[in-house]
Amino acid sequence: xKLLIIEDEKELSDSICSYFSNEKFTCETAYDFRSAIEKxxxxxxxxxxxxxxxxxxxxxxxxxxxKTNDKTEGVIIISAKNSLEDxxxxxxxxxxxxLTKPFHLPELGARVAAIIRRISFGGKNQITxxxxxxxxxxxxxxxxxxxxxxxxxxYALLLYFISNKNRVVTKEAIVEHLWGDEIEMAxxxxxxxxxxxxxxxKLMQSGCPDYIKVVYGMGYNxxxxx
Amino acid sequence: xxxLVMGIVFLLFSCSFFFVLNFVLVREVDKELIVVKSxxxxxxxxxxxxxxxxxxxxxxxxxxxxxxxxxxxxxxxxEEYDPKEKRVHNFxxxxxxxxxxxxxxxxxxxxxxxxxxxxxxxxxxxxVLSILIIITASLIINRIVLRKLWQPFYDxxxxxxxxxxxxxxxxxFPKTNIDEFAFMIENLESSTQKAKEEYYVLKxxxxxxxxxxxxxxxxxxxxxxxxIQDVDLSEKxxxxxxxxxxxxxxxxxxxxSLLLLAKIENQQFxxxxxxxxxxxxxxxxxQFHELxxxxxxxVTTTLNNNAVVNMNSELADILINxxxxxxxxxxxxxxxxxxxxxxNQLIISNxxxxxxxxxxxxxxxxxxxxxxxxxxGLGLGLFISYQICEISGIKINYxxxxxxxxxxxxx
Numbered sequence: 090x091k092l093l094i095i096e097d098e099k100e101l102s103d104s105i106c107s108y109f110s111n112e113k114f115t116c117e118t119a120y121d122f123r124s125a126i127e128k129x130x131x132x133x134x135x136x137x138x139x140x141x142x143x144x145x146x147x148x149x150x151x152x153x154x155x156k157t158n159d160k161t162e163g164v165i166i167i168s169a170k171n172s173l174e175d176x177x178x179x180x181x182x183x184x185x186x187x188l189t190k191p192f193h194l195p196e197l198g199a200r201v202a203a204i205i206r207r208i209s210f211g212g213k214n215q216i217t218x219x220x221x222x223x224x225x226x227x228x229x230x231x232x233x234x235x236x237x238x239x240x241x242x243x244y245a246l247l248l249y250f251i252s253n254k255n256r257v258v259t260k261e262a263i264v265e266h267l268w269g270d271e272i273e274m275a276x277x278x279x280x281x282x283x284x285x286x287x288x289x290x291k292l293m294q295s296g297c298p299d300y301i302k303v304v305y306g307m308g309y310n311x312x313x314x315x
Numbered sequence: 316x317x318x319l320v321m322g323i324v325f326l327l328f329s330c331s332f333f334f335v336l337n338f339v340l341v342r343e344v345d346k347e348l349i350v351v352k353s354x355x356x357x358x359x360x361x362x363x364x365x366x367x368x369x370x371x372x373x374x375x376x377x378x379x380x381x382x383x384x385x386x387x388x389x390x391x392x393x394e395e396y397d398p399k400e401k402r403v404h405n406f407x408x409x410x411x412x413x414x415x416x417x418x419x420x421x422x423x424x425x426x427x428x429x430x431x432x433x434x435x436x437x438x439x440x441x442x443v444l445s446i447l448i449i450i451t452a453s454l455i456i457n458r459i460v461l462r463k464l465w466q467p468f469y470d471x472x473x474x475x476x477x478x479x480x481x482x483x484x485x486x487x488f489p490k491t492n493i494d495e496f497a498f499m500i501e502n503l504e505s506s507t508q509k510a511k512e513e514y515y516v517l518k519x520x521x522x523x524x525x526x527x528x529x530x531x532x533x534x535x536x537x538x539x540x541x542x543i544q545d546v547d548l549s550e551k552x553x554x555x556x557x558x559x560x561x562x563x564x565x566x567x568x569x570x571x572s573l574l575l576l577a578k579i580e581n582q583q584f585x586x587x588x589x590x591x592x593x594x595x596x597x598x599x600x601x602q603f604h605e606l607x608x609x610x611x612x613x614v615t616t617t618l619n620n621n622a623v624v625n626m627n628s629e630l631a632d633i634l635i636n637x638x639x640x641x642x643x644x645x646x647x648x649x650x651x652x653x654x655x656x657x658x659n660q661l662i663i664s665n666x667x668x669x670x671x672x673x674x675x676x677x678x679x680x681x682x683x684x685x686x687x688x689x690x691x692g693l694g695l696g697l698f699i700s701y702q703i704c705e706i707s708g709i710k711i712n713y714x715x716x717x718x719x720x721x722x723x724x725x726x
């Protein structure tokens with residue numbers, strides 16, 4: 090699947106590219122308005138990551154271009170501007186999501202995965218990961234031994250992990266995803282650990298291998314163990 | 316003050332006027348006496364005898380044969396009983412010696428001063444009264460006229476007094492026909508306009524700088540996110556990266572806070588609505604639920620479901636978030652948090668360090684009591700809360716009661 094990253098800061102663009110590059114995704118980049126418009130008109134992508142504060146033209150115009158040409162790309166706006174008005178303007182113009190800088194790459198990962206699910210597979214209602222089948226409509230999980238009961242947070246956590254599989258994700262990123270970044274954390278994220286522990290227990294009790302690998306001092310990696 | 320001085324001067328003037336008037340009139344009387352004296356002298360010289368009448372021109376004449384030594388002519392002011400009026404009057408007397416033949420006579424010429432005194436008193440009173448009336452009238456007229464004249468000046472001054480640099484309202488200066496004031500007002504308008512523009516540019520700069528920081532922060536974070544994907548990281552490297560992450564988060568939060576402050580001061584949260592705080596609080600309660608359990612907090616809530624305040628909804632959310640976060644962050648393990656929501660106030664209390672916070676500096680920028688590594692306090696949280704309250708027209712207080720740090724918001 091092809092991703093288009095429209096961001097004038099080359100470093101950031103590179104980071105995003107690196108993060109998404111794996112068997113599933115290939116990334117293309119555009120650093121300014123003109124090349125972005127060109128690429129949009131020449132190629133099809135599954136999703137576009139768009140910075141609206143572009144030089145020589147507003148990112149919102151590119152968004153309008155995508156929408157008027159009846160293209161099916163999902164668009165997520167990344168922007169330094171985080172006022173309510175900017176968010177509303179972006180979503181009203183047709184973006185599927187809005188993420189403010191600075192963000193965690195796994196957060197972008199989760200959002201892009203959500204957009205792709207919604208759009209290219211017509212809101213596909215099932216994701217498969219190794220022995221797990223996640224029903225998105227019912228929000229239910231099925232393992233090798235049958236269905237597994239998950240709390241709301243555990244479900245969101247699992248979805249986050251799957252969207253960022255094979256990537257190391259920090260505890261901070263998880264907390265921000267599940268509880269929003271409004272929460273000024275106290276001294277520890279121990280309660281996150283509890284959720285992860287519970288999720289892991291449930292998965293393993295239903296016959297799955299341990300997918301949640303602890304990366305010491307950093308966070309977690311959701312991966313099919315070797 | 317002025318009036319006191321004027322009063323004293325006026326009093327002194329009145330007194331001296333009276334005396335001067337008196338003096339002048341008495342001098343006139345004296346001249347009269349001298350005229351009579353010289354007439355008598357002429358008569359005596361011509362006729363070698365004394366003038367027969369005892370009165371000449373209002374002057375009474377008395378002769379006394381005397382063997383006294385001749386003393387120089389003298390004027391006297393005497394009080395005597397006047398048989399005609401049956402009262403004591405003032406008389407002006409001229410006493411001198413007249414030689415007629417071989418006899419020496421002591422001649423006394425006297426004039427009744429009563430009428431003259433009376434007249435001079437009358438003159439004095441009328442004059443003084445007139446002056447008094449004139450002065451009073453002119454003072455009053457002055458005051459009225461001047462007040463109207465200077466009204467534009469005072470109005471302009473009071474407009475300037477209400478001038479606030481960050482406010483968006485344009486100043487309304489009074490209209491006036493007086494050139495000097497019009498000139499002054501013109502200058503005031505242009506100066507304040509210029510000050511406002513420069514201030515706005517500065518504000519924009521702060522906001523733009525903040526925005527500019529977001530992108531490098533995003534880049535750093537993304538690089539760190541990539542760095543940790545490397546499976547070959549040593550423990551030492553992990554620790555270093557973790558440290559970098561923490562610092563970056565702090566920097567991000569700081570930038571966000573500064574941006575928020577700039578926006579608040581820029582009046583970007585001007586829209587207000589009636590908000591029932593119980594909605595926000597219940598939302599936060601659910602969000603923070605995990606943290607409380609994790610830290611073994613005891614949380615008690617008393618919520619009135621009709622606590623409505625008129626303010627900006629985003630700011631209300633941030634305010635309550637700040638207060639609750641602080642209650643968590645600066646609390647002890649197993650501590651207590653009390654949330655009381657009443658119709659017109661919100662009270663959030665928490666246990667914490669046993670020393671009360673410095674009430675005067677508590678709400679200023681970057682205030683931090685040294686904690687034992689509790690939380691990632693930036694010191695801006697309370698300042699932001701304070702600013703939000705200021706701009707929303709509500710009050711926020713701190714108190715330390717019964718081992719609880721108590722924050723109260725009143726509207």
